[in-house]
Amino acid sequence: MTFSTQRPVTAGAPDIGASTTPAPPGRLPVIAGEWIDRTRRLAFTFEGKAFSGFDGDTPSSALWAAGVRILGRSFKYHRPRGLLSMANHDINALMQAGPRLNLRADVEPLEAALNLTAVNTHGGVDVDRARLLGWFGGLLPVGFYYKAFHKPKALFPFWERLFRRITGLGRVEFDAPHVRTPKRYDFADLLVVGAGPAGLMAALTAARAGAKVVLVDENARIGGSLGYQRGGNDDTLARLRALESQLAELPNVSVRTSTLAAGWYADHWVPLVDAKRMTKLRTRAVLVAGGAYEQPAVFRNNDLPGVMLASAAQRLIYRYGVKPMDNAVVLTANADGYVAALDLLAQGIGVPAIVDLRPEGDASDLPTRARQLGIQVLEGHCVFEAEGGNRLAAVVVCPTDADGRPQTSAPQRIACDGLLMSVGWAPAAPLLYQAGTRMGFDTTVQQFVPRELPAGMFAAGRVNGVFALEAKLLDGERAGAEAARFLGFAATSRITDRPTETTSPSHPWPIVEHASGKNFIDFDEDLQLRDFYNAAQEGFDNIELMKRYTTVGMGASQGKHSNMNAIRILARIRGRTPGDIGTTTARPFFHPVPMSHLAGRGFSPHRETPLHSRHEALRAVWMQAGIWLRPEYYAAPDKTRIELVREEAAAVRKAVGLIDVGTLGKMELFGPDAGEFLERVYTARFANLKVGMTRYAVMLDEAGVVIDDGVVARLAPEHFYFTTTTTGAATVYRELQRLNAMWGLRIGIVNATGAFAAMNLAGPGSRAVLAGLTALDLADAAFPYLAVRIGEVAGVTCRLMRVGFVGELGYEIHVPADQAARVWDAIMAADAGVRPFGVEAQRLLRLEKGHIIVGQDTDGLTQPDQAGLTWAVKTDKPFFVGKRSVEIVRKGAVRQRLVGFDLTVAPGGPVPKECHLVIRDGNIAGRVTSIAWSDALQRHIGLAFVEPDLAVDATPFFIRADGGLMVQAKVAPTPFYDPAGARQKLA
Amino acid sequence: MKLLRCPVNGVRPVSEFAYGGEIRSMPADTCSDIEWAHYVFNRSGVPGVKVEWWYHIASGTWFHAERDTVTDRVLRTWLPGDLPPAADGKAA
């Protein structure tokens, strides 16, 4: 066994043996197996008052020991609340500790110097001003907020501001740090959830068969009910120690305490959450032995501090050595209540009465034993109401009739400061539900139990409807063996079927009506019994509607203590069984999980080109281009962005510039059918492309929409090299692969985007710069416009394409990524006049040439004809992707066309921006897709979609700029600059 | 996390894969414009067992998967051009 936990396990307090020093007030003498270390005191504050507890305490246990009874206020009526479960669903004891909000005081480990306050109080937990709301309870029935505050309409914002002041629980601290918690991954054959008797036996059985087992328990220590349902002696603790030592002999079991199996996801993917991190476990099977949540009884004032689940009192005693009360009435409907009474007696706590809801009482010898110990056992009785102000002072007990209704003629008032509720259980089945288990209601145990488990899911113990200790151990063994066999290990068990209970551990109707209400079903949401009757009366009488109208189970405990009673109530209202009513969906998480754990380290990947460091040195200002970082422009002292962009552009126009275009997608295509493949995926012709030449390429989707463009170069008859847009590279590559998986052409395609760097050397001086670095013949005849050549530049073999995107003589140089810096450096060193330019200058330069940018000058519906790409679409080819759609669209009217425009702006006048609208006769007639000031042309130029009849040269139209000001523009032919293309074709 | 079996790389988490949609056959050239539009836009959105394109991103492998779009169970996967293996019925 390996053991991992956030806390020491068995070190610390001795197991057995009384301390000679007297226990502090509120504490019991040392308890065998207790979780606290009495040698280590922890000082903390609650609501500004100083307290101390022990290492191993929770805030609730330490405060309870110190005599604090009001741990929090309820959500709606702000009633005083103490502790309920000590099992991670005491939502009324949520606390704030600095930046930690909604801290669960019943289970979070106490830490030194914690400064705790109760959440959701106005003026502190003891004097909460909002408790006044409780007095108006009669005005606030279920769904009251749907019935008021909306009339008059104008007042709703007032009410809403009020609601927003009083709603919510913990407070977010805005200066809290960003916590980054790396995640872990783990693998197992079998995950066992819950290390109580059933889980321990299951883990032992499966591990002995050879399975690699991970055993998790959300508690600080293993043992479950073995540790706290003792019945006044330490026999079960001895059983636990025995199981523990057997487990210790098995190297293939990893035990993780304080660890929550937070949810079940497809194919047995389970997040294990502890205080430090989330571990994502991939397991082949999951065995749920997470037990059951004890359920509250429902009677008037069942929320008074001092009223608690029997198991909560037992946990206080055996885990934390806390004396839960001095005198307790035990309200029960099962054997567990008698066991709890014995636990109390053993600690010197008075038990004036056991109130058993069942007329026949308990079939075991427990009632006799209780009576022998002097306890009054009242069978066929109920607690009618509890009394007290801020804490329990007495309970009123009365007999029940045959239907379980209270007979209040002769009530018996019993003074007590504690009431234990032991009337039933609900299965901790969320993981089973999430995995798709079909659950059914077993009337023998009055509980939903698994009826049909999905492959690889197993259940044992209370969640499986098995309650007696020996039976739980057997059931764990059975389920563990079944899981082992499922995993392919040989394993046997003493039993093969789920053991059956003879009596129900859960009462079918642990609910007592009371004319004055305050008999709570849901402590998170302050829902009383009558809220359910009222909801049903209003038509919310199926479980899902009832949940939504009452909000039962929607609080932070997710219905762990309330859903089962809600189902019983609805069943009674409808005259059906709980099984007919069914349950609501159990969504992840089992308990809430911190966002830091889920977020992990928080990766935000980006890509850098091989020339990144060069750009940094040149003071690049970065921009995001898809996942890439690219230089937007290069900064210089005392110059503005716009000045620098214009300077960079001017350098290209007048001298020579160099831009990193390595983010383009770069694909290698080989094979006898390579030309045919390109014919099919691009709109232009490529089969006839000569070796050594390039051609512009447009890609459409099946609907005929422009999705990508690039340049195709033919390096050899059966070898092409082509580019895609920066953002399109991955998806284009993927789609091309898919298309050929379908077509089966004889090609190979390689995504060389990362393998090659690329830079564009452009400007009238580019040839001269390059000439000094290469032996290639750069003469126009030898290396004409649109040609591609392979040759050495600065000693590195490169692919050079003479392209004209920016409209000047230029060479796009593609170079193996690891050699990129060498080539860049050589070019930069070759001539002091070479100026690096960024994306923004390139955008301007290409706009001067009227070249579109796919994604900016096109959108998700742009057809090639609309974008002026008709020339690149060869519908005389037999096929290309999108061809038929283009042909169909051509039969109809073109809805818009992309045109060039220019405009003269009055000095100081408004300049339209990209995506400003073209307006005609008060209607939208298009929009600007690109616009910029062109130094070269000394005017603003742009591209815009306009209605087709406007798409005629020199047609004036209006653009609505900022502030609604209309700016006149005029359709202008593109390219704006060097229309004949003489500069890029420079001989 | 869901697991998928890439026919080349074995069982991997679904985050390593991209979905390529249901496999559909293109109508013949002779189809009507309406038929073509239906092919382009319409989908068989009805749930059931479908044969789909899936892509293993890390290795660049497209393959076919037979998947129940209600339960998310993958019945079998195979490479295009290969014959589908016998459905094992297990979540691959």
Add this chain to the structure above:
Amino acid sequence: MPYQLLRFAFSSKHPEPRMFREPDRLKDTYDAVIIGAGGHGLASAYYLARDHGMTNVAVLDRGYLGGGNTGRNTAIIRSNYLTPEGVAFYDQSVRLWQDLAQDFDLNLFYSTRGHFTLAHTDSAVRTMRWRAEVNKHFGIDSELVGPDAVGKACPQMDLSCGGHAPIMGALYHAPGAIARHDAVAWGYGRGADQRGVEIHQQTEVLGIDVEAGQVKGVRTSKGYISTRKVLCAVAGFTPRVCDMVGLRTPIYIHPLQAMVTEPQKPWLDPILVSGSLHIYVSQSARGELVMGASLDPYELHSTRSTLDFVEGLSAHMLDLFPFLSNARINRQWAGMADMTPDFAPIMGKTPVTGFYLDSGWGTWGFKATPVCGKTMSYTLANDRNHPLIEGFGLARFERYELTGEKGAASVGH
């Protein structure tokens, strides 16, 4: 305390009647059958009865009232769409929304919070400007604002997003609102019920009879109904119902997930959306942060949850709000979104006479609930598409006349 609450104090018995009856059995015939007792179906029934006098109407649902996407969405209402058709349509919806609580006499907690769609890239800024310009053109309160305005509305936000996705601007839509989603279905259900419409829950449609291109009747798990008009308002189940009449549509189903934190004291006033970070978030009247992201990446007819979703969304949330590290996620869930290729709905008449679609609501259906009821009831009553839905017909795909809403819904909502 408002006087409406006083009656609860002076009444020994809860003074509220049933919101909706539970009819014993189906009638043999109805003037119209509406499949789907969600917000859309019930709104259609409500306006059919109220505005068109058609009360012999049955609303059928295989589950329960409001149990589908009506009860699963993140309850955001806005009208800052991209296309003229979309803007006009959603604007009408927002106007209806604003008076709905008075109309129903039921508080829907309609809360105008302001809606920011954050732009982290210059191309996103362009798209936001496009939307703002179209919105303003149609009189919608919508504008492109800078990071400073975002910071002012939400001072707690890290405008640099941890340094890797700085906010460059946002589309601000002041009327953006949230509402209590379940109550919308209840309000429409109650109003329809009061006017004679029958709501049959747990009644599954098994088939639709069509003769000579005309709807004749509906086969259900509780018997046969003859009717000549059927409205399909079933979101994620649309393909199944369309299949019953032999209709193929572009609709495909992907899950859409959401999650909430435990309740916190309210601090987040506006509704925030980030396309780059795949986030939308608002804080509910209960103090929970309600969050969603983008669609799940593949077809699935299931409302299962995934861990990847909560992991990814939490990471992105912490980029914007690092101080939420200690906040805890309480619950996650999912709905089935009926997506279309152009991110616009498919509404109105179909090639099958008497079979009407209110579908393709993807991730944006909640906000359209009132206007869908209005327009679909008109369409059913008159057997003529309402002018506001002309742009949303199924036939637009055959004509390659998609609506182009895609640009506005990169992350939806």
